[in-house]
Amino acid sequence: MPELPEVEVLARHLRPLIRHRTILGVKVRRAKVLAPTTTRELKRVLRGARFTGLSRRGKYLLFQLRRPRSLAPVTLLGHLGMTGRIYLARRLEPLPRHTAVVFNLGRENLIYEDTRYFGRLTLDTTAVLKLGPEPLDGHFDPATFARALKRSAQPIKVKLLDQTLVAGIGNIYASEALFRAGLSPKLPARGLTPVQVQRLWRAIRRVLREAINCGSTVPLNFGGSGERDGLFYFGRAAGVPDYYAERLRVYDRAGQPCPKCGVLIKRIVQAARSTFYCPRCQRKREARVETERNGLTPRTVVC
């Protein structure tokens, strides 16, 4: 499932490509993804509108548009759900089977495709009002973060998925940030010490920044059909290394050696989602000093 870095990379990629382009036509094949907006309303509002910008908030894409002879801006909200993809394709190309919405931009179509239809593309933007702070901007500071954690008895891994705590972290980066911070995913959120909160705060920002930088530098194929193409936006052409998997240190690595200490990575289920962690580096009681002392350095990561 795409998280903050993947959505950010997609927004940066699409922004210059759609800016100043006008929607000549709208085709809706799966009206469910528009809810509560209706097909008729979407067409009425967006036909003839011009893209003025594209930004991200949490895991949401916010397309800014302007309608002809109107000063009021319009915002179209996109969420990729589990398998959603948004990309440009030449108009002559046949539409993929799971196409949900198509915007005719002239020579190209802007296609919203979703095989499982958990994503959304709607004029209803209320979802972003409930989001917590953006982890990479100044409103997300250790003190605010600590206060929010103090109110929760949930395991820290589960709490990190709460979009009202901090926006944009999903299952992958929650596991990765906890590993970098050397914290057990099972620790109750409110039990973290100020030093642990500070470490986690720093790890979250580092892990997200690294992922954005990584996604910004590797070849991407947003409309491709390879195993990872378009899904996590770290797709690769034949012969190009899989940077995406290489970058993750614990996620989806159960049974493989921890890059810091060599102990096998474990998988557990928390709130019906997989969590991956190192049982030695991420003990419930501090293990950080020990892992630093044993002299092993983290595995070198590509990009």
Ligand SMILES: [Zn+2]
């Ligand atoms: Zn370890």
